[in-house]
Amino acid sequence: IPLGTRSSRGDSIRAAILIQNWYRFTKARLETRRRYSLSIFQSIEYADEQDQLQVCNFHFFLYKQQDLVVDEGLSLTEFENKIDVPDSYYGPRLSFPLTVEDANALLHAFRNEQLLHARYVLQLLCETRRVLKEMPNITHLSTSYSKEITVCGDLHGNLDDLLLIFYKNGLPSEQNPYVFNGDFVDRGKNSMEILIILFAFLLIYPNDLHLNRGNHEDYIMNLRYGFTKEVSKKYKDHGKLILCLLRDVFSWLPLATIIDSKVLILHGGISDTTDLDFLNALERSKFIQNLGNEENTSSTFCYLQILDILWSDPRSQNGCTPNKSRGGGCYFGPDVTAKLFERYNLKMLIRSHEFKPEGYEISHDGKVITIFSASNYYEEGSNRGAYIKLNPELIPRFVQYQVSKYTRRVGTIESSALKSLREKIYAHRSELTSAFAQYDLNSTGRISVSDWAAAMESVLQLELPWRMLRAQLVQMTPNGEADYMSCFYDLKIGQPTKEVQPALVETLCRYRRDLEIIFNIIDKDHSGLISLEEFGQTWKLFASHLGIDMYDESLDKLVLSIDYNKDGHIDFNEFLEAFHVVHRLEKKANS
Structure with missing residues (x-):
């Protein structure tokens, strides 16, 4: 075989090996991203179920006020x-x-x-x-x-x-x-x-x-x-x-x-x-x-x-x-x-x-x-x-x-998972800030990656690979420390909540699903509207049940601002929009 042909063939083999290695590496990377994205989804789902079991007594207390009796004698002809x-x-x-x-x-x-x-x-x-x-x-x-x-x-x-x-x-x-x-x-x-x-x-x-x-x-x-x-x-x-x-x-x-x-x-x-x-x-x-x-x-x-x-x-x-x-x-x-x-x-x-x-x-x-x-x-x-x-x-x-109208890329699944995780992080902002501060004895705003991961898990208890996720969730300093408050930079709440105390916004974001249930229970005619009086009474019961602070003045101010027609009723969808639980993603400079 001519020397030039052997050399060319050797180059082709080396190129094929490089392509093969690149393909395997890329595929492994995509699989890793897919797995941690699914892990995020599942951890948040289980945490949500845990919250559901913890507050189900309150839901039952509300729901049993409704007429739930079904006549055992109801028949087809009736x-x-x-x-x-x-x-x-x-x-x-x-x-x-x-x-x-x-x-x-x-x-x-x-x-x-x-x-x-x-x-x-x-x-x-x-x-x-x-x-x-x-x-x-x-x-x-x-x-x-x-x-x-x-x-x-x-x-x-x-x-x-x-x-x-x-x-x-x-x-x-x-x-x-x-x-x-x-x-x-x-x-x-x-x-x-x-x-x-x-x-x-x-x-x-x-x-x-x-x-x-x-x-x-x-x-x-x-x-x-x-x-x-x-x-x-x-x-x-x-x-x-x-x-x-x-x-x-x-x-x-x-x-x-x-x-x-x-x-x-x-x-x-x-x-x-x-x-x-x-x-x-x-x-x-x-x-x-x-x-x-x-x-x-x-x-x-x-x-x-x-x-x-x-x-x-x-x-x-x-x-x-x-x-x-x-x-x-x-x-x-x-x-x-x-x-x-x-x-x-x-x-x-x-x-x-x-x-x-x-x-x-x-x-x-x-x-x-x-x-x-x-x-x-x-x-x-x-x-x-x-x-x-x-x-x-x-x-x-x-x-x-697999039922499929189209196949989404791993990046789309990952983005959706991270969005859900960021919502969870914002809902526990106060607890996370306190946990970070325990590791930041000199109040520098920076802690090690290990301490950041430990704080995240101690509060959220999601059993996630926090070190792997740090690039998506927190900004790193040049010396490899975590700027822990940057966890919240991409989570800005929209109007009109800037008039409301941040702690109330955080509380309402955390319990938004429970609030949705409350609205559905009170809204007997399924019109999407409930009276301000009904909402106020229910919120007080709910807050008392969970042992959380009330912030009456802030909440009243917000609820009144949603009653655009001034008819004493609020629209549930507008109430949720006010807190913009699906947070708008914005850069640090705009937050």
């Missing part, structure tokens, strides 16, 4: 006589008992973004409650050599995921049974449609479609995470009655499913005190997640048993410890799993409840499987969804998918 369906309605017209044709009509309508009329929704819920009441707390299924059982995890209002599952895997039938493992609602925009479809197939195939309760099948959770708002918006005139009936339906959802006496399926997990026999015997409709319900707190053990199976998460460490990230349930280790399996002669635990980038995860030496069926959960492109196919040998087969 709704038919009381609620007219106008000729102008072109959606599905259901007749009971339902048929497969009815279910197909619902699927077609929802694909075309049609609503099911309120009369049929109420009739469907009434029938669903009747069927669920006849079911045991723990459903026992068996496989045969002629069929597999499909297990789906969280859907969270993502209708496209459910439709894709049915497209890939077939509709529920006697030959194609399903188990849906809770968290059908909240977060996504089509929770109601998902429930209608699942309940319709439940009525058609009560022995072949099975529903387990999740931690979001709870009316207090629904107030915070969007389902209540969705129902109220879609069914204005009958929304309250639908929500009341749904509350009853949720309380009758079974708690778990067991396949071939070997595979336990439940939403969250287990603890070292989980007793399946006890769970199977209790009156499930009397126990909801909320501690504020006096009827349901007569037995703490009963409550904790249900809380554990709905909220717990597996961990690789042995033992059973409180789930501090979520604020409810526990972390259970391989030894806890092994102990339960030995007691009940089980082989596998399938649970959901946790976001997984690939849609599933296997832990505890293959004994615990997490299945998560909501793709694009945090952002478009953030994760796949998955479901499990179980054959008679009980060998799981995973099917992954």
